[in-house]
Amino acid sequence: MPNTHCEQHQQLYAELDKIIEETGSSKGSLINVLHSAQGLFGHLSRELQEYISDRLDVPSSQVYGVVTFYNFFTMIPRGKHQIKICMGTACYVRGADRIMERLRDELGTEGEEPTIDGLFSVHGVRCLGACSMAPVVLVGERDFYGRLKPDKVAAILEKYRGDGNG
Ligand code: FES
Structure with missing residues (x-):
């Protein structure tokens, strides 16, 4: 996980890692993983997308394509x-x-x-x-x-x- 983050962010990345282990790190898990990541972080930053792209071995352009295709996903932080x-x-x-x-x-x-x-x-x-x-x-x-x-x-x-x- 990126080591430039505060402790809380690192915990979120650790939770995401756990979800990826459970869901399986394949292309087919992409939407599920993005869904979980947005639930954890509130939005899907470019950095988070890069991370998921690495972990699932899916090109980052493909991750970006999915994020921008579905209305449900957002790259903008949202309020509680x-x-x-x-x-x-x-x-x-x-x-x-x-x-x-x-x-x-x-x-x-x-x-x-x-x-x-x-x-x-x-x-x-x-x-x-x-x-x-x-x-x-x-x-x-x-x-x-x-x-x-x-x-x-x-x-x-x-x-x-x-x-x-x-
Ligand atoms: S226009 Fe239909 S609910 Fe607002």
Whole structure:
């Protein structure tokens, strides 16, 4: 594993090594290994991709190709709580852009980069399939907020701050 990392990163690489041993270090394991690596590290940096390329003996261009092909994979760090704002038509016409603006104001972020404390990142996504509840926001994989108004945003964020919840 790269020896330039802090202890916590080294532990993550050690865990990844264990997963690779269990999954098998072959080309066929690539997607599973990338999936696990993203779960451990939060995102797939170029360095991490190089590491996986070495360990599985798969060209790094192929690893990069898979990472960029699947929406699920990301090379950008994400917050602990990912906030997805639907920017589909129904949500957009009902004010999704104002929700986005309020979220970014509250969090002090601009693009998809995480907040300085690493707690949140904000992502515009396509239709979440709940247009009758527009505008909708999904926090993490499960917490769904429909018919959202900008003045409710601060209270929602507060739920995820400080209490170790979720
Ligand atoms: S457009 Fe937002 S849920 Fe469909």
